[in-house]
Amino acid sequence: MSSFPGKKARSISVFSIISLIILMSGAGLVPRFARADGAAIPPANIVDLTVVNVGSSSVQLTWSAVGADGYVEPATAYDMRIAQYNFTMGAWSSLTRVTGTPTPGQPGIQESFAVTGLNPGTMYYIAVRGVDSFGTISVAYNMVSFTTASAGPTPVSNVIFSPQLEGMQIPAGKSISVVLYNAGTATAAASFTGTTDTSGRVALPQTASLNAGLYDILVSTQGYLKKKLFEYNVSSNAIIELPTLPVGDINNDNIINSLDWSVMSGKWFSNDATTDINKDGIVNSIDWSFLSKNWFMTGDN
Ligand SMILES: [Ca+2]
Ligand SMILES: [Ca+2]
Known part of the structure; x- marks a missing residue:
């Protein structure tokens, strides 16, 4: 100092x-x-x-x-x-x-x-x-x-959907429709119909441009009620397990009731593929039992 x-x-x-x-x-x-x-x-x-x-x-x-x-x-x-x-x-x-x-x-x-x-x-x-x-x-x-700036949208890739159908192991080549809504809204961010691979899964098409984020996912296929998976956080490489679709909506109006039964009864004892729910080659009381179990059930929208 x-x-x-x-x-x-x-x-x-x-x-x-x-x-x-x-x-x-x-x-x-x-x-x-x-x-x-x-x-x-x-x-x-x-x-x-x-x-x-x-x-x-x-x-x-x-x-x-x-x-x-x-x-x-x-x-x-x-x-x-x-x-x-x-x-x-x-x-x-x-x-x-x-x-x-x-x-x-x-x-x-x-x-x-x-x-x-x-x-x-x-x-x-x-x-x-x-x-x-x-x-x-x-x-x-x-x-x-x-x-810091907010994160920009991140496009996802390699997203796989694993649907579940009541009463059957999903075969390859099954047509499955998927709509992804921005969570909590009726705004569809992406929508596609894909056919299942040998693992019973469908892939998000590369042409579908989807950003990472929270979605409500509606899945449907012929003969089943629609089901929605709520608030799923979609990111790249996700394998999304979808909810099981209840079987029996033969006419695809998203409710199982007498209209479905009238279609089934018209095919009674035939081998009609649409109404042969358990795919055993004949429309009979076993198929009716699925309808009966889900009677008056409605699907998601
Ligand atoms: Ca119906
Ligand atoms: Ca049957």
């Missing part, structure tokens, strides 16, 4: 001296100290941290490099901290430290750095301080805040 000689200096508290240095440092007035004193002199404060550009998962920042002793020599490192709340100096050591910050350049040059890996649509607070070779950190900083 030889730069502050005289009797007056003796009556100044250490705290006041440090405060003075901080003030002078901020104003660029601190003279060069001998290296032996460097440990006591923190790097100058970075007070021009600026948000240049904000993406959905990253932010581009600039600031001016500061000297190790608040003056000429470059600082050794940067200590950048980030939080999702407005933090104070006292919280610094508990904050997340941003990795990959650049090696400080010559004092005065503009540093540019992108922080990545952020969450979309999220508000962050961030600040940076210089660190010298003694590990001494600059005293003050300017904190900046920003909110």
Whole structure:
């Protein structure tokens, strides 16, 4: 502290001296100290941290490099901290430290750095301080805040639907219709009819452009009541287990009643494929038992 000689200096508290240095440092007035004193002199404060550009998962920042002793020599490192709340100096050591910050350049040059890996649509607070070779950190900083952009739509691919039909193992080549509604709405985001593969599954056609998100999924096929799977979070490579469709809606009006029975009774003891529910080659009381079990049942819309 030889730069502050005289009797007056003796009556100044250490705290006041440090405060003075901080003030002078901020104003660029601190003279060069001998290296032996460097440990006591923190790097100058970075007070021009600026948000240049904000993406959905990253932010581009600039600031001016500061000297190790608040003056000429470059600082050794940067200590950048980030939080999702407005933090104070006292919280610094508990904050997340941003990795990959650049090696400080010559004092005065503009540093540019992108922080990545952020969450979309999220508000962050961030600040940076210089660190010298003694590990001494600059005293003050300017904190900046920003909110990342919301995530854009993400098209999904390789989405597989696994339908279930009451009373039968689904064969290959079965025609299945699927409509995906934006969850909680009657707005169809995608709709297709596919034929099952050898695993009894249907794939979302590549021509259907569907974004990842929450959907109500309505599935239907001839002879069965429609069923809706509510609020399914569709993402790429999903295998979506669909609800079991109740059998017996022979005329496809989404209710099982006497109209279906009238069709079945007209085919009684025949081998009619549409009304032969259990596919044993004959329309008889076994097929009727399925209708009877689901009598007056209605499907989803
Ligand atoms: Ca019906
Ligand atoms: Ca039968």
